[in-house]
Amino acid sequence: xxxYLPIAELSVNALVLFGLGGIVGVLSGMFGVGGGxxxxxxxxxxxxxxxxxxxxxxxxxxxSSVSGVLAQLKRKAVDFRMGLVLLAGGLxxxxxxxxxxxxxxxxxQIDLFVQLSYVLFLGLIGAMMFKESLGALMxxxxxxxxxxxxxxxxxxxxxxxxxxxxxxxxxxxVIPPLMAGAAVGFLSAIMGVGGGxxxxxxxxxxxxxxxxxxxxxxxxQVLFVTAFTTVMHAVTSQTVDMxxxxxxxxxxxxxxxxxxxxxxxxxxxxxxxxxALMVLAVCLRIALGLLLTPDELYSIAPGRFP
Amino acid sequence: xxxxxxxxxxxxxxxxxxADDPVGTGETIVAGxxxxxxxxxxxxxxxxxxxxxxxxxxxxxxxGAPLQVIATVQGPSGPLTVRRKERRFGIWMNVDSVxxxxxxxxxxxxxxxxxSEALSATEDLRHQITIPSAIRAVGTAAxxxxxxxxxxxxxxxxKENHDYSLAESSVNLLxxxxxxxxxxxxxxxxxxxxxxxxxxTRDGHVVDKHEEIITVNKDGFERWIHNLAHEQPLxxxxxxxxxxxxxxxxxxxxxxxxRR
Numbered sequence: 001x002x003x004y005l006p007i008a009e010l011s012v013n014a015l016v017l018f019g020l021g022g023i024v025g026v027l028s029g030m031f032g033v034g035g036g037x038x039x040x041x042x043x044x045x046x047x048x049x050x051x052x053x054x055x056x057x058x059x060x061x062x063x064s065s066v067s068g069v070l071a072q073l074k075r076k077a078v079d080f081r082m083g084l085v086l087l088a089g090g091l092x093x094x095x096x097x098x099x100x101x102x103x104x105x106x107x108x109q110i111d112l113f114v115q116l117s118y119v120l121f122l123g124l125i126g127a128m129m130f131k132e133s134l135g136a137l138m139x140x141x142x143x144x145x146x147x148x149x150x151x152x153x154x155x156x157x158x159x160x161x162x163x164x165x166x167x168x169x170x171x172x173x174v175i176p177p178l179m180a181g182a183a184v185g186f187l188s189a190i191m192g193v194g195g196g197x198x199x200x201x202x203x204x205x206x207x208x209x210x211x212x213x214x215x216x217x218x219x220x221q222v223l224f225v226t227a228f229t230t231v232m233h234a235v236t237s238q239t240v241d242m243x244x245x246x247x248x249x250x251x252x253x254x255x256x257x258x259x260x261x262x263x264x265x266x267x268x269x270x271x272x273x274x275x276a277l278m279v280l281a282v283c284l285r286i287a288l289g290l291l292l293t294p295d296e297l298y299s300i301a302p303g304r305f306p
Numbered sequence: 307x308x309x310x311x312x313x314x315x316x317x318x319x320x321x322x323x324x325a326d327d328p329v330g331t332g333e334t335i336v337a338g339x340x341x342x343x344x345x346x347x348x349x350x351x352x353x354x355x356x357x358x359x360x361x362x363x364x365x366x367x368x369x370g371a372p373l374q375v376i377a378t379v380q381g382p383s384g385p386l387t388v389r390r391k392e393r394r395f396g397i398w399m400n401v402d403s404v405x406x407x408x409x410x411x412x413x414x415x416x417x418x419x420x421x422s423e424a425l426s427a428t429e430d431l432r433h434q435i436t437i438p439s440a441i442r443a444v445g446t447a448a449x450x451x452x453x454x455x456x457x458x459x460x461x462x463x464x465k466e467n468h469d470y471s472l473a474e475s476s477v478n479l480l481x482x483x484x485x486x487x488x489x490x491x492x493x494x495x496x497x498x499x500x501x502x503x504x505x506x507t508r509d510g511h512v513v514d515k516h517e518e519i520i521t522v523n524k525d526g527f528e529r530w531i532h533n534l535a536h537e538q539p540l541x542x543x544x545x546x547x548x549x550x551x552x553x554x555x556x557x558x559x560x561x562x563x564x565r566r
Contacts, residue, residue, distance in 0.1 A: 004350045004493065006524065006531040011351055011493035059546050066554030108389050108400045116397075227547050234543025238535050242546050243348075249550060253557030290397045297391045298459035299400070302384060 007241035008052045014247055020046075021060075021248035025255020028064055030263040031275045036061040036193035036226075039248065041118060041282055050111050052241050054101070055233035057192030058226045059245040064252055065194060065223040072216030079168045079213045082177060083220040086199075089181025090188070090225035097189025098232045105237075108301065112290075117191050119287045125197050126279035133272035168209045168217075176207055185225045189232070194222035197279070333363045333373070335516040337504050342518070344491060344500075345525035352493045355379065355520065357416075358486040361506055367482055371509035374417065374424035375477045377487040378435060378505075379520070381412030381469075382498030388456040404456040408442040411496040413470045416487040418477040426510030433505065433512060437461055437470050468492045495522050 003014040020042055028035035036057045043053035072078055104110040164171050180202045184195035199218040203209045209217070234240040263271060337359025344353050357377050367373075386409045392401040415435065417424050425435060434440050441457065464470040469492065477487040491500075500520040506513045524532050535542045 002349060002351045002493070004346060004348055004528060006528045007535055009494060009496070059550050062547060063550035063554035066551050067558030070555065070558055108387065108403060112397070112399045227551075230547055230550075231540070231543035234535065234546060235539045238539055238542075240535070240543060240546050242531055242535075242542070242549065245546060246549060246553070249553045253553060253561075256557070257561045292398075293393075294391060294398055296463065297398075298456065298463060299389050299391075300460060300463055301387045301389065 003243065003247075005048075005241050005244050007239065008048050008244060010047070012046070012048075012244075016046075017244065017247040018251040021251025022255035022258075023251075024248070025064070025252035025257075026259035026262065027255075027275075027278070028252070029256035029259020029261075030266075031259075031271060035064060035252070036195075037118070037122060037191070037197060037279070038282060040192040041286055043244075048241075048244070049239075050114055051101075051105065051237055051239040052244070054114065054190070054192030055230065055237065055239040056241050056245045056248070058188060058194075058229040058233065059240050059242075060248050060252065061188075061192075061194040061226040062223060062230060063245075063249040064256065065196075065219050065226065067253070067256070068219045069216070069223050072219055075216065077213050077216035078220050079165055079209070079217045080220070081163070082165045082168055082170075082207075082209070082213075083217045085163070085174050085177045086181035086184075086217070086221040087224050089178035089183075090185035090221055091228055093182035093185025093187075094189045094225055094229045094232065095185075096182075097186040098229070098236055100186075101190055102236060114191060115286050115290055117187065119283055119290065121187065121191075121198060122279050122283035122286070125201065126276050126283055128201065129272055130276035130280065133269050133276060137269045137273070165209075168207075168213050170207065170209065172207065180206060181221060181225075184221070185229075188222075188225050188229050194226050196222050332365050333361050333368075333506060334514045335504050335506055336360050336362050337516050337518065339502060339518050339520060342520055344495070344520060344522045346495060346497070346522065346528055347525050348528055350493060350495075350528075352495075353491040355489045355491060355502075356486060357489065357502060357504065357518075359504065359516070360484050361482065368508070372419075373479070373482040373513075374419045374507045375479050375485045375487070376415065376417040376421070376424055376435060376505040376507065377477060377489070378416075378440070378501075378503045379412070379414045379489045379491075380410045380440065380501045380503070381522075382496055382500075383408045383410045385409075386460065388460050390456065390459070402456075404453050406441060406457070406460060407444055409460065410440055411469065411498075412491070412500065413437055413440050413464075414473070414489045415471070416473045416476045416489060418475065418479040418485065420474045421472075424507050424510065425505075425512075429507070429510060429512050433503075433515070435503075435505065437472060467494075469494075491522075497522055497524055 001014045002011050004011045020039070024035040024039045027038060039060060040053050040057040043057065044050055069078070101110060104113050162171055162173050180199065184199050187193060187198065188195050196218050199221065200214055203214045203218060204211065230240055337357065340356035361373060386406040387403050388406060389400040389403040391398045394401065415421070415437065421436060430436050430439050438457065438461065441460070461470060477485055479485045500522055502518040502520060504516040523529065534545070
């Protein structure tokens with residue numbers, strides 16, 4: 001069933017998109033990730049213009065994080081004060097990201113920059129997760145192995161502007177969460193991702209937040225940052241394709257429910273190893289695209305650039 | 307057979323008075339299109355345009371070189387940037403670029419004989435008929451030493467995408483009088499006015515030309531979305547957001563009910 005996308009201005013198979021949304025939904029249900037970091041590269045591979053893929057990817061993450069936030073709110077697992085600080089940083093980062101995106105588009109380097117960002121972050125996060133979950137699997141086999149301390153005082157705890165985050169049980173400076181939020185907001189605008197895959201490790205390892213509020217607070221921040229990013233992309237570059245987003249969302253919500261069932265059947269360490277392998281596979285695929293000689297060296301962009 | 311009947315109808319409906327004739331063989335074009343309007347709707351997968359017509363003449367068919375027909379369909383034109391990747395630090399990235407002043411988004415040529423026979427180089431320059439002459443690429447030499455390579459790449463890529471096409475000897479010409487040409491418009495059409503030009507030539511010289519316009523518009527839902535996105539981007543952005551939130555929330559409620 002061919003469908004013409006009004007903003008991407010090309011005709012695609014609607015069922016393929018629905019299926020793609022479904023697969024990403026399954027993954028996000030299984031692993032509790034937004035799935036933006038998988039869907040955006042997949043859209044590149046399908047021939048959707050990168051600008052449209054990134055903007056629409058952000059819109060997609062809004063949909064998938066809404067249901068997540070609702071579930072976390074019920075469990076009272078959202079630290080609102082921390083969420084707002086992260087959000088303030090996130091909005092600033094997103095605005096900067098939108099500006100950089102437009103600037104690199106005129107230079108003709110946006111594809112390269114987006115791909116490099118993906119290779120760098122997916123490679124880093126994937127490797128970290130893989131190492132960590134492999135260690136967890138080993139520890140599970142050897143019950144006598146030493147357990148790491150839950151809360152370590154790093155140098156970030158010496159910075160000024162300290163605030164009490166009661167839900168997280170933290171008394172730390174607002175500077176690190178602001179910076180972390182800004183970094184994730186920037187990546188959200190550039191890569192079309194929610195940034196949960198960076199936010200969650202940052203919250204645990206950098207801010208030392210307790211695991212029970214990490215996912216909810218991260219989703220809360222991701223929801224508002226991607227919402228802001230979507231509107232900004234729509235206003236500055238008119239690249240949000242509503243029809244494309246809706247198809248992917250429909251597939252995604254169905255897939256997410258299936259994924260969460262599958263997720264219940266697997267052990268947490270196994271899940272994390274699987275996710276790490278998948279992240280590394282996407283990273284490798286994009287890296288190959290940069291390293292191997294492309295079939296077509298030339299590309300055409302409409303418009304006149306300086 | 308259907309074609310012959312159609313063309314006979316055209317031939318019979320020819321007006322009687324003589325028109326002005328630039329070269330002087332007394333031959334002029336009468337032509338029509340199967341449609342003047344292409345609507346891009348949600349299930350648009352491309353469109354086929356039939357260009358049909360006849361050569362009207364007051365005198366008997368002149369002897370000498372045979373009559374040839376060339377038809378072109380040209381989409382909206384605009385400036386383009388062509389970039390070339392090179393390996394830098396082990397990574398393939400865009401390095402050199404050339405700006406093309408004006409290039410049509412779509413260009414199709416059909417002719418009744420190979421263009422080298424049907425058209426002389428001077429007439430091509432005057433009427434901008436072949437693909438390279440339909441693209442205006444003046445002053446590109448200043449941007450890169452090998453600017454023509456970029457122009458070739460542009461044509462090659464667009465040909466692969468079926469945006470540009472050259473179908474020599476595809477025009478059906480009967481007894482130097484009746485002709486038809488079929489041009490396929492792809493699914494990824496740009497909106498705007500598509501100029502259809504018809505030329506009849508003898509010995510490479512244009513005897514007469516004729517122009518028609520096809521309007522390509524998004525229609526219905528597609529048009530509404532596209533207009534909203536460009537005319538009221540804030541409203542469009544917020545609407546996308548509302549849809550996403552509604553879908554996400556609706557799904558979690560619906561599956562919550564199912565689970566109970």
